[in-house]
Amino acid sequence: MAPTSLANTAYDKLRQALDNFHYIPGDRFSESEVGAQLGMSRTPVREALMRLQREGYISVTPKMGWVVNSIDFAVFEQLYDVRAVLECAAVDLLLLAPDLEQRLSALCALWCVPPQNRLTDPQAVSRMDERFHIDLVEASGNQEMARIHRDITDRIRIVRRLEFTRCYRIDVTYDEHSRILHALLQHDGLQAKVLLQKHICVSRDEVKNITLHTLQNAKPKKAGTTA
Numbered sequence: 001m002a003p004t005s006l007a008n009t010a011y012d013k014l015r016q017a018l019d020n021f022h023y024i025p026g027d028r029f030s031e032s033e034v035g036a037q038l039g040m041s042r043t044p045v046r047e048a049l050m051r052l053q054r055e056g057y058i059s060v061t062p063k064m065g066w067v068v069n070s071i072d073f074a075v076f077e078q079l080y081d082v083r084a085v086l087e088c089a090a091v092d093l094l095l096l097a098p099d100l101e102q103r104l105s106a107l108c109a110l111w112c113v114p115p116q117n118r119l120t121d122p123q124a125v126s127r128m129d130e131r132f133h134i135d136l137v138e139a140s141g142n143q144e145m146a147r148i149h150r151d152i153t154d155r156i157r158i159v160r161r162l163e164f165t166r167c168y169r170i171d172v173t174y175d176e177h178s179r180i181l182h183a184l185l186q187h188d189g190l191q192a193k194v195l196l197q198k199h200i201c202v203s204r205d206e207v208k209n210i211t212l213h214t215l216q217n218a219k220p221k222k223a224g225t226t227a
Contacts (some may be wrong), residue, residue: 006044011037011051016199019161021218023068030065056158071159071215074207079156080204086149087133087200088193090140091125095189103139104181107132111177117212118174122164129173130160162210 014034017023035045050065052058059068077193097103110128119125130153137149163169176199 006040007047007051010034010038010040010044010048014048014052015057018052018068021214022220024215025068025070027068028065028118034066056155065156071211073159076156076159077204078206080200083133083149083152084197084200085157086145087137087150087196090137090142090145090149090197091184091189091192093140093142094136094184095187096139100187101185104184106138107135107177108181108185109173109187112181113174115171115174120167120170122167122170125170125173126164129164129177130157132177159207159211160203162214163207165214166206166210169206176202 003047009168023029031042031045031049034049035042049058049060053060053066056069058068085123094100096223111132119128127130134146134150136144153162164173174206180195180199183189183195
């Protein structure tokens with residue numbers, strides 16, 4: 001297997017372990033330990049760990065190895081607030097566009113569909129949900145706003161990872177996205193922004209509650225494993 005493929009495999013396995021809280025905040029490990037667990041040399045493991053570091057999952061300390069980062073919900077709540085401001089500003093710009101329907105056509109094709117045509121795979125819907133918000137801001141035409149929004153999206157991805165582990169979030173997300181799009185197509189900016197802000201706030205609170213609940217369940221399992 002090529003080195004890049006090995007690094008991608010190591011990344012996928014480590015990311016899954018982090019997402020499932022097999023490693024919890026504060027856990028420490030070395031490259032050699034991970035390599036032994038995965039049956040790989042240190043080079044692809046190091047590449048995978050550095051990628052996870054860039055994404056905010058872990059940090060490295062000289063002579064002490066790698067550590068799983070804690071989750072600062074106060075920071076993430078502020079990032080969600082900034083995200084809401086940017087997306088509401090994007091709504092204002094979109095409503096000035098003469099080709100509004102064309103700009104939103106791809107999003108409508110994905111989200112304004114009958115229930116029987118909705119996707120049910122949580123990971124697929126999670127990626128689509130992230131793209132909905134990115135594409136909405138990009139459709140505004142302000143590329144600097146879109147760049148800042150993508151940066152925020154990258155930073156909150158670490159806590160958004162669990163949102164669609166609750167299956168009810170899939171139908172709720174489809175319903176809320178379609179209502180936002182319909183309000184935009186009707187040029188009802190106030191309604192679109194109210195729906196958008198509520199959608200982001202509910203998502204933020206759900207993510208926090210799910211993460212806290214999962215962490216609480218992961219700690220006793222971790223203690224049982226190490227006992």
